[in-house]
Amino acid sequence: MNAAAAMQQERPSIVFDRVGQVFTSSDGSEVVALENTSFEIQRHEFIAVIGPSGCGKSTLLRILAGLVRPTHGQVEIYGLPVTEPREEIGIVFQKPTLLPWLSIRDNLTFPMRHKYGRVSPQEVERGEELLEMVGLGNFAGKRPDELSGGMQQRAAIARALLHDPEILLMDEPFSALDALTRDELSLELLNIWTQRPKTVFFITHSIPEALLLADRILVMSARPGRVREIIDVDLPRPRSLETLTEPRFNELANHIRRQVFSRHVGL
Numbered sequence: 160m161n162a163a164a165a166m167q168q169e170r171p172s173i174v175f176d177r178v179g180q181v182f183t184s185s186d187g188s189e190v191v192a193l194e195n196t197s198f199e200i201q202r203h204e205f206i207a208v209i210g211p212s213g214c215g216k217s218t219l220l221r222i223l224a225g226l227v228r229p230t231h232g233q234v235e236i237y238g239l240p241v242t243e244p245r246e247e248i249g250i251v252f253q254k255p256t257l258l259p260w261l262s263i264r265d266n267l268t269f270p271m272r273h274k275y276g277r278v279s280p281q282e283v284e285r286g287e288e289l290l291e292m293v294g295l296g297n298f299a300g301k302r303p304d305e306l307s308g309g310m311q312q313r314a315a316i317a318r319a320l321l322h323d324p325e326i327l328l329m330d331e332p333f334s335a336l337d338a339l340t341r342d343e344l345s346l347e348l349l350n351i352w353t354q355r356p357k358t359v360f361f362i363t364h365s366i367p368e369a370l371l372l373a374d375r376i377l378v379m380s381a382r383p384g385r386v387r388e389i390i391d392v393d394l395p396r397p398r399s400l401e402t403l404t405e406p407r408f409n410e411l412a413n414h415i416r417r418q419v420f421s422r423h424v425g426l
């Protein structure tokens with residue numbers, strides 16, 4: 160690698176620079192959702208975001224996705240301010256939002272078809288590979304209502320990965336699932352991230368999930384949301400369910416719990 164390429168690699172992928180967001184509610188009052196939020200994310204880093212309900216986590220994600228313009232500060236991806244949705248981003252929301260009248264296969268390629276009017280044979284092939292990868296190889300021809308919630312969410316993950324995004328944004332993607340499916344999908348996500356590294360911005364309410372997956376955890380304060388602490392997750396990789404039993408895992412979990420709940424229980 161030459162020096163210029165090495166420098167490019169070392170530059171953060173994403174920079175939040177003093178980002179603030181004030182919403183005007185339907186009754187005309189102002190809601191300060193985010194205040195003076197600054198942090199950086201390195202290329203291919205897995206960042207989990209955790210914090211009390213309403214502290215602005217989804218707002219951060221929507222700003223990063225280019226779906227909302229911040230009222231203060233700015234976000235940069237690869238040195239360019241985010242002003243609209245960008246090609247290199249894939250998004251997975253809490254609900255799978257699949258189109259009920261299309262097969263799983265056609266749901267995967269729908270965004271491409273909608274945007275470009277066509278889907279290439281390579282994309283169709285990649286869709287089939289991704290469905291295999293998320294364990295839905297035998298369900299490509301089924302409609303969403305023929306699949307369980309966990310299977311639908313797998314399909315939504317495969318859909319977000321179809322254009323092989325450099326950056327994956329996930330807003331509580333597993334929160335509607337039962338605990339077992341949740342663990343299974345977390346491990347699958349780790350596997351996908353290891354095979355095809357990406358920068359991941361992952362919102363969760365689950366401290367164990369954040370610790371299992373992330374390189375760093377951004378802990379936010381209650382509204383108005385600010386960065387309270389950024390924690391390096393120094394648990395070795397590869398991680399597995401065994402990781403959840405390590406003493407260091409418990410130490411980190413207790414620390415985060417105190418950070419998130421201190422305001423509520425006077426810790």
Ligand SMILES: Nc1ncnc2c1ncn2[C@@H]1O[C@H](COP(=O)(O)OP(=O)(O)OP(=O)(O)O)[C@@H](O)[C@H]1O
Pocket residue numbers: 182183184185190191192210211212213214215216217218219382
């Ligand atoms: N479009 C909007 N108009 C007005 N207020 C909004 C809007 N979007 C978000 N808010 C407010 O901004 C604050 C932050 O919302 P946000 O959804 O980002 O929080 P969150 O941390 O993701 O919450 P949760 O964990 O409950 O999903 C909340 O008080 C919310 O009511």
